[in-house]
Amino acid sequence: MSLASRKAAVRVLADVLAGTSTLDEALDKRLKDLPAEHQPWVRSACYETFRHLPSVKAHWQQHVKKTPSDPVAQAILNLGTTQILHLKTPAYAAVDESVKLTRVMKKPHLSGLVNSVLRKVAKTPQLPKARLTPETQWDHPLWWVEKIRQQWPDHWQDILLANNRKAPFWLRHNTHHPQALDALRQACPEAEQHPQVPTAWRIEPRPVSAIPGFAAGHFSVQDAHAQWAAFLLDPRPGERVLDACAAPGGKTGHLWERAPAAEIVAADVQASRLQRVQENLQRLQQAVAGQPVQVLEANLATPGSWPASWQAALAAGGRFDRILLDVPCSASGVVRRHPDIKYLRQPEDIQRISRQQTDILEATAGLLKPGGHLLYATCSVFDEENEQQVERFLSRHPEFEARTPSLGQGLPQTHGVQLLPQIDGGDGFYYAVLKKRADD
Ligand SMILES: C[S@@+](CC[C@H](N)C(=O)[O-])C[C@H]1O[C@@H](n2cnc3c(N)ncnc32)[C@H](O)[C@@H]1O
Structure with missing residues (x-):
């Protein structure tokens, strides 16, 4: 992935970590100048980082004496760790590109730290027992884990696990156009109807321009x-x-x-x-x-x-x-x-x-x-x-x-x-x- 994409991802993470934007707002702002083909990687890297933030942070924090207060420094370490642990980026590439990022983002003093910390993350992909807490185990804040556990004693683990997964992509079929289903099955052979919700069809994610009949109103994107x-x-x-x-x-x-x-x-x-x-x-x-x-x-x-x-x-x-x-x-x-x-x-x-x-x-x-x-x-x-x-x-x-x-x-x-x-x-x-x- 290009350095420009990684830079955009770091900016998004830093914006959200600094509390100045939501993830969607930051993505809208920072993706504007990036070529369309690079945007999905940035989205997915940022989403994965926030899905796993407590454990991602704990991974790199075990190798630093003091957590850097600069949101950009934290964002570079979070993004590098996410790439190593969750995005299947080869460790050498994640480390090298993160070091380059420190220079591109005018933080050359962080190069040594980022290099040594991310190398250690790559060598020890499991968190030591001492760092396993409800937050790092479930990748949610403690109060959230406790509330879900108390309110849904038989389902809390399933809820927290589902929260950390990618959402399926659902369409709603506009039943005024029954023939639209033939076009859907042809363009998306993987399309599967929800067992209980008759209008809901699950397909592999794609831009709306690639959904047959979307512009004509035959389908909408809506959760089942x-x-x-x-x-x-x-x-x-x-x-x-x-x-x-x-x-x-x-x-x-x-x-x-x-x-x-x-x-x-x-x-x-x-x-x-x-x-x-x-x-x-x-x-x-x-x-x-x-x-x-x-x-x-x-x-x-x-x-x-x-x-x-x-x-x-x-x-x-x-x-x-x-x-x-x-x-x-x-x-x-x-x-x-x-x-x-x-x-x-x-x-x-x-x-x-x-x-x-x-x-x-x-x-x-x-x-x-x-x-x-x-x-x-x-x-x-x-x-x-x-x-x-x-x-x-x-x-x-x-x-x-x-x-x-x-x-x-x-x-x-x-x-x-x-x-x-x-x-x-x-x-x-x-x-x-x-x-x-x-x-x-
Ligand atoms: C959950 S969203 C609605 C989603 C929408 N029903 C849909 O399916 O696309 C809640 C909406 O409530 C609106 N809202 C919040 N407070 C409101 C109020 N006092 N009166 C009317 N709308 C309000 C928000 O602007 C937001 O658009």
Whole structure:
């Protein structure tokens, strides 16, 4: 791999380690000037580093007296160690290129250290017992390991292992185009349908331009377990449907595919992300007749701030038959797609996020018609955001009852269903169907 690629990777790692960007933001920024054919290596090197950061760091730290405070120095050592341990780069190349990097990155004083430390890493690929801790063994922060172990005593190891693997690549088939499956099987002979989610097809990862019929809206890229949302909400023609936290519109598109004749409103607080909802819909709506989706900027937690036209429609009885509430969450169910989350989140964030979810759920529930359904969804495996949230909501709202979804997969809970991340399957999701009494 080119020195320019390694330099870009070090910059990405240093940005994230310095706390100035998320991994995706740093990749967007640092990949701009790199030739397209070199970008996948940088992505994969950075993702692998964050997947295994605690053990990667422990490997090189055992050979230094003091951890260098410079994020660039740490990034060079992390990247070199990841190449040796996880990317099958020949050790001599990983060491030589890392030493060259110190010069290219104007840190020549680090050359000797990087050379000797990485050589030792290559000679001792196993961590000594003294360095084996829950963090280095599971490559997660201690609080995360303990929380998962306590909340999922029968599944914690599987969850942590799945979090550290590469996510499978799932497509959603737009069933308005049945012939698209023939084209898919021809272009991707490895394509396999999910055993429970009928629209989900797993293929080897590739750019969307190489997915047959992608531009024409025949397929979308969406995790298999995320596809349950549209089946569980089950919108019908003519109904008023709200997708309350819609951006970037993955689930909005699926709702529309399921019921193009429904009256769908897609709302989100972030105007910049709503553009993505529009783009997704335009791609899917080609050659399929249906109602346009109304895309709306709104903060669902503060009814006083809603657009006047919306307030007027609601006051005139225009409440919703069905609401999808895919709340902002810790994203603890999608760690393998965002491995930096493990280090960006702090334990106290979970309570803060949970309070934000409570506010949105409380206000949104008021938008539902009597007899209507609200689907509460998160991509989290933390109980505070899932069952505990729904439990508290039901105790405040006797006019609602929960109907545990029956999916033929996942772990049914008292109120909802928890899908755990699976190595060859979907991500971690939680769904609860909340039905409002008809006489309310
Ligand atoms: C999990 S994402 C939604 C993903 C989306 N449903 C999809 O499938 O593509 C959560 C979304 O909630 C939005 N959000 C956060 N707080 C909100 C609020 N108070 N009101 C409306 N949207 C909010 C965020 O901007 C973010 O786009």
